[in-house]
Amino acid sequence: MLTPALEAVDLAHAYPGPRGAVEALRAVTLTVPRGEFFGLFGPNGAGKTTFIRVLATLVIPTSGHARVLGLDVVRDAARVRAQIGLVFSNENALYGRLTGRQNLEFFAALQGLAPGAARRRSAELLDFLGLTSAADRPAQAYSTGMRQKLNVARALLHDPAIIFLDEPTKGLDALTAETLRHLLRRELAERRGKTVLLTTHDLGEMEQLCDRVAVLEAGRLRAVGAPADLVREASRSVIYRLEVAGSGPGLADRLAQLPGVRAVTLAADGAATVLDLTLARAPEADLWRLLADLGVRVLRFGPKEDGLVTVLKELSQAGHE
Amino acid sequence: MSKYALLALVRRGFLHAASYRLNFFGNYLGAALVVVFFSVLADFYGQARPAGLALFGGDTFTFLLIGGVTARFFNVGFKQYARELEHELAAGTVEPLLVTATPAPLALLGPALWALIEGLLIAALQLALGVWLFRADLSRADWPAALALGVLALLAVTGWGLLSAAFVLVFKRADPLSWLADVTLYMFAGVYFPVAALPAGLQPLAWALPLSHALEALRLALMQGRSLMELARYAWILAGFALALLPLGVLGLEAALRHARRRGSLGHY
Ligand SMILES: Nc1ncnc2c1ncn2[C@@H]1O[C@H](COP(=O)(O)OP(=O)(O)OP(=O)(O)O)[C@@H](O)[C@H]1O
Ligand SMILES: [Mg+2]
Numbered sequence: 353m354l355t356p357a358l359e360a361v362d363l364a365h366a367y368p369g370p371r372g373a374v375e376a377l378r379a380v381t382l383t384v385p386r387g388e389f390f391g392l393f394g395p396n397g398a399g400k401t402t403f404i405r406v407l408a409t410l411v412i413p414t415s416g417h418a419r420v421l422g423l424d425v426v427r428d429a430a431r432v433r434a435q436i437g438l439v440f441s442n443e444n445a446l447y448g449r450l451t452g453r454q455n456l457e458f459f460a461a462l463q464g465l466a467p468g469a470a471r472r473r474s475a476e477l478l479d480f481l482g483l484t485s486a487a488d489r490p491a492q493a494y495s496t497g498m499r500q501k502l503n504v505a506r507a508l509l510h511d512p513a514i515i516f517l518d519e520p521t522k523g524l525d526a527l528t529a530e531t532l533r534h535l536l537r538r539e540l541a542e543r544r545g546k547t548v549l550l551t552t553h554d555l556g557e558m559e560q561l562c563d564r565v566a567v568l569e570a571g572r573l574r575a576v577g578a579p580a581d582l583v584r585e586a587s588r589s590v591i592y593r594l595e596v597a598g599s600g601p602g603l604a605d606r607l608a609q610l611p612g613v614r615a616v617t618l619a620a621d622g623a624a625t626v627l628d629l630t631l632a633r634a635p636e637a638d639l640w641r642l643l644a645d646l647g648v649r650v651l652r653f654g655p656k657e658d659g660l661v662t663v664l665k666e667l668s669q670a671g672h673e
Numbered sequence: 674m675s676k677y678a679l680l681a682l683v684r685r686g687f688l689h690a691a692s693y694r695l696n697f698f699g700n701y702l703g704a705a706l707v708v709v710f711f712s713v714l715a716d717f718y719g720q721a722r723p724a725g726l727a728l729f730g731g732d733t734f735t736f737l738l739i740g741g742v743t744a745r746f747f748n749v750g751f752k753q754y755a756r757e758l759e760h761e762l763a764a765g766t767v768e769p770l771l772v773t774a775t776p777a778p779l780a781l782l783g784p785a786l787w788a789l790i791e792g793l794l795i796a797a798l799q800l801a802l803g804v805w806l807f808r809a810d811l812s813r814a815d816w817p818a819a820l821a822l823g824v825l826a827l828l829a830v831t832g833w834g835l836l837s838a839a840f841v842l843v844f845k846r847a848d849p850l851s852w853l854a855d856v857t858l859y860m861f862a863g864v865y866f867p868v869a870a871l872p873a874g875l876q877p878l879a880w881a882l883p884l885s886h887a888l889e890a891l892r893l894a895l896m897q898g899r900s901l902m903e904l905a906r907y908a909w910i911l912a913g914f915a916l917a918l919l920p921l922g923v924l925g926l927e928a929a930l931r932h933a934r935r936r937g938s939l940g941h942y
Pocket of ligand 2: 401402
């Protein structure tokens, strides 16, 4: 079998502190195969950033092991670094007085690229991320989103096999975030087969991007699986929100008669109709057929209370029992 | 691989320094004014001809010039590693530097490289100014000997630089170290007066510092033209300091890195 991209075995980390150690990771065992788009999800302080920092050789774990492409992150740290790109959640980690281009060329050289290659690669990435017109302005004059893009470009300079992204879309406008997500999913994961490990608090993003998700809570791994599976497992009944164009008289009644629909409530009416459906299971073909037969235009359809929030709630309740 | 990194680190240092334009040129102006200051000081003390200067040939201005220029350069060597690292910590760029393929010690010390090169440039400028405008007497100088001694001293200073970088990684601020460097350099190393002028009880302390040896040797090479053979004793002592301080610095830096990695404090300031 191919060595997995990422492997954690009983990984634990405690940060020493004035009032005793903070256990940021507790016996986390996890494998991410190559080419997977993997998400880390969990509340603030769950240990997501710590997990990434351990894998990126920036934090030495207190116990357990972590391997990147089979290389131990403590013993083979230098070789691990050659394989990874890291997008920091702190978008300020740049040289503000240098231009975007100078920042990239500098880090490219530190990754071992010859000057010509560093210039070409930097220009290519600036273009790729839509920063070319701002390339020769100092990075401190960039907006948050532009800095974040530069941060992403830096992580890709040496074309690493594995990319870690700590809340990459934090602070980005919807369009920019969507562009970045597209880039990560289509260009990096699907077209180039990169392994991506991403953290986010945006549940839609998680479900949209990730093949699998690990849910961390207080340093413990609470669940791993495809987002849809996690949703299904956790929800014996899930509330979906349906938004259709125009007003739909009788729509609520028709929907309520469908098998698997437990309740329908009208949340808003007017230019658009918003309905909350309580479903016993994930929506099925007959729901879509009905909507098509009635000729309604669906504006939005998705879990109202997001699937993963439900997972998380259930898991944390289970943990406290 | 590290070759490109080295060049890029120097270039980045230059770009950053040059982006503060006034400061950048002010640096050169300040260095030139110091030479004027030495000349005024030498004129004032010139008549007195302190006995301690006899060893070097007695020209007060040249004595002060070499002391001041050397001290300024080594002061950069002492402090710059720590200072740059403080900046990198504050900017949040230490972690991005450390996840690159460049070995950690180079990535941590590299940011100071430009300042060292510039320091060398300024030192040359000051000497040239001293010779042309104020008639410093370097006519007998043995330049190869001075260069060799300078390199040995720089290696010893780099050992200290590594230790100061280690100190910053752990404690985040280098102030106690810069204070120590200033006191030892300007009090004890014989910058403005020869070590012989110190109270007898303090002289052994002075000779425990590599820079006292470096300054005395450099003055002998530049003012009296003593050859490296004649100054072999100094060269050995400086090599000894380098051999002791460099490994100590490397070990210290490694320990500090391990410490910071355990605590996850590489990004803290
Ligand atoms: N350098 C550090 N020193 C001490 N404690 C730390 C350090 N970094 C993180 N912690 C603690 O470790 C725990 C996990 O933090 P971590 O940053 O990994 O969480 P996270 O899941 O990334 O949270 P968020 O979603 O807010 O980014 C927290 O309790 C945090 O206070
Ligand atoms: Mg985090």
